[in-house]
Amino acid sequence: MQVSVRSALRVLSPALAAGFVALMLAAPGLRAQDEHLEIARRVLSSVPMFDGHNDLPWAIRNADPPMDVRAYDISKPTQGHTDLARLRAGGVGAQFWSVYVPASVMEEGGGARMQLEQIDIAHQIISDHREDLGLALTAAEVMDQFHRGKVASMLGIEGGHAIENSLGALRAFYHLGVRYMTLTHSANIDWADSCCEPAEFGGLTTFGEEVVREMNWLGMLVDISHVSPESMHGALDVAEAPVIFSHSSARAVTDHPRNVPDDVLRRLPENGGAVMVTFVESFVNQAVADYSGPPEGRPRATMADVVAHIEHVRAVAGIEHVAIGGDFDGIDRGPVGLEDVSTYPALFAELSRRGWTESELRALAADNLLRVMRASEATARRLQAERGPSTATIQGLDGLVP
Secondary structure (H helix, E strand, O other), rough: OOOOOHHOOOOOOOOHHHHHHHHHHHHHHHHHHHHHHHHHHHHHHHOOHHHHHEHHHHHOOOOOOOOOOOHHHHOOOOOOHHHHHHHOOOEEEEEEEEEOOOOOOOHOOOOHHHHHHHHHHHHHEEEEOHOOOEEOOOOOHHHHHHHHHEEEEEEEEEOHHOOOOOOOHHHEEEEEEEEEEOOOHHHHEEEEOOOOOOOOOEEEHHHHHHHHHHHHHHHOEEEOOOOOHHHHHHHHHOOOOOOOEEEEEEOOOOOOOOOOOOOHHHHHHHHOEEEEOOOOOOHHOOOHOOOOOOHHHHOEHHHHHHHHHHHHHHHHHHHHHHOOOOEOOOOOOOOOOHHHHOHHHHHHHHHHHHOOOOOHHHHHHHHHHHHHHHHHHHHHHHHHHHOOOOOHHHHHHHHOOO
């Protein structure tokens, strides 16, 4: 069923409708009656465009004034990549809001406190804009919020250092609404090697494997963006539910340590997981990845670079295992053509031009991630019927004093 712009606007608040119309009038590329753009719009009106990673809570934490959700005010145009009008223009129907805490905070102490603050900021964003955003904790709730005309909002911890080596803390974060955790950020932690430091463990320690098992028990998605290839394989060896890469691209296309090697991509069909291809310029364009000069001379990545990564993941892992994780507001700029959250229709129109069917576009936008979530929820129900929460400690499993 084709949905007109007029009917779509009926679900928006007056302020958002006005912002949507203004943005459409200001964007000739989106205004053109291109058959592929019409296909993109039809797809993104039928399923929620599900983005795996947006750092808006971190942008608000570091804004002036800091941590003031109402002062940042996403009901108006913002200085970053994300506001309500641009989310609507982009067809974003489901969003994982990253609740990021830098690994460096662990050296100073207070990592769990900062993590709680980030979760609080995310909940404030959702609560303050409840006409337009709705908290979702399950795949069914994602679709319910989407059908209500809201952006289904979920939380993802970026970096397992935030649990401070405690499975009890992991479970507490789940109960606060967290539905994925990236096992590391860009530094090794006590139980896992990251992408970007020399290996200490050759992947996951015994306690790291227990973290993966407990995440499966909870129904929390295991996110293996940011980890080393050995940690990726370690998680896949242990996981009983599909894993995700919340914001990664393909290493065979751009040789960056944050990207996913082909041998890992080839394991995804058996696991059932998905790579949510990101828009970070240095992850999608080799010239940008290799550049070491002043910022003003940095090359630009383009939408075509992102498309190359999407199509590579599709070719190696299969259409069922690719999704989107833009990393907006966690980057200083997006590729040319993908500058902010309003640009997803242009990306889907380009894929349509390249021969993607509407069914394949729906898989990329939402169906693959929703399948992953449903499988994770089913695994959790099974595991919880078999056992209670783990009482393991890092001291008991790895011999490390917590």
